Amino acid sequence: MSASTLESTDCTTARPGAFGNAIGLVCRACGTEQELGPHYACIECFGPLEVAYDFGTITREQIEAGPKSIWRYQPLLPVPADIASFPNTDPGFTRLVKADNLARELGMKNLWVKDDSGNPTHSFKDRVVAVALSAARELGMKVLACPSTGNLANAVAAAAARAGIKSVVFIPENLERPKILTTAVYGGTLVAVRGNYDDVNKLASEIAGEEEGWAFVNVNVRPYYAEGSKTLAYETAEQLGWRIPEQIVIPVASGSQLTKVDKGLTELGKLGLVEATPYKIFGAQATGCSPVAQAFRDGHDVVRPVKPDTIAKSLAIGNPADGPYVLDTCRRTGGAVEDVSDDEVRDGIQLLARTEGIFAETAGGVTIATLKKIIATGQLDPEAETVVFNTGDGLKTLDAIADRVGPAATIDPTYPAFTAANLV
């Protein structure tokens, strides 16, 4: 290995400005500080490390003059000022869709869909991987790797191909076939593991501790990787005209995205880029893997791991690393965490597609179904401006709706056959 070699690759060997305005890593649990490097767990308490910054002055004009990708927010990320000059997938700046048809159907006044299926590999994972790739490069690491439920696998394999480095991706062997093919096509090493995501994750964690120069994007460079999710918050606020929406509904797997969106909105307020207006964050889970929703309902601060059983495989993390922080965030902002059944997930996918022409993967179905549920329970105010995140593309999870949709009729190629079918 190993460990010692990895740890010697710290920021003291990185070039000046390698991490932009980032100044160190801080434990979210106990506050212990560590230098920038390939570290992800606190040396004192094993808690998660988070990137700390010294931002200085950042203006709207500076951001608006940047590229139409997440790199316009470079000063807010742990990446160098010349980040856009390195080959990467240039993710982000996906559309924010005014969802009036869906709003009408749900009895809402003002609803937006942040549609991250428009990223280069069709999920929000391109954002986090792009930031992780930068950290890996600046730390001199040579292999981009990950355990994945599919979307991350796509993003890592594509980003590594674009950057011209090796990738090694570990997936559960029972993953949806489209997600396997859409990873393998990029030509890296794809390893199917006999087990569920949590098993794959455990294996990756062990490998990360042994293999020199491997950047497991969501393990040993996780603090940098996770920062990429903040760009969802930045873009949403900028696309709303530099405003924070009153309510946001976000799917929860590990919970990293939800907590980083909260961090991003808080930063925008502190920097004076937006007015720091109050907002509520809601988490969405599938009932078959709902440890955070259960803990929220039970009033617990910790999350009891579960064995996942849901069609929403991209959210099927039974032991969510950021679960406790999701609970903190949703409680602090006045939101909630709820869960919905697999049939409701399918309904949610169809509802969004039918009303807005957006085909979401199962995670998006979870979010839309949860939105519907928390309106019905009164937890979400239908009068308040709301943004929901669609984090992935329905083409990756076709099985979810395969038994529900199809041709209205199969007819002979004649006009009488058409009229006889009573289609109009």
Next chain:
Amino acid sequence: MSVSVRIPTILRTYTKGDSEVTVEGDDVASVIDALEASYPGIKARVVDETGAIRRFVNVYVGTEDIRFAEGLGTTVPTGQQVSIIPAVAGGC
């Protein structure tokens, strides 16, 4: 009974850099006590003052997370490896 234990990077300062050590024990609790006897100080990093596994630590017997089994009382069958892994790793 001899048990092989995988040590995460963070705790290798206690094991002089070894990533895998062998101790005696029949269940997870006795394995951790045996680790402490050989590598003083390591136990307090894995379990808290009440004796429970720390919030950000996962312990596995083979591929089984002990939180799904009998916790610290989980039996360690012959030939099974015990792994200590930071809980914050991974997840999307």
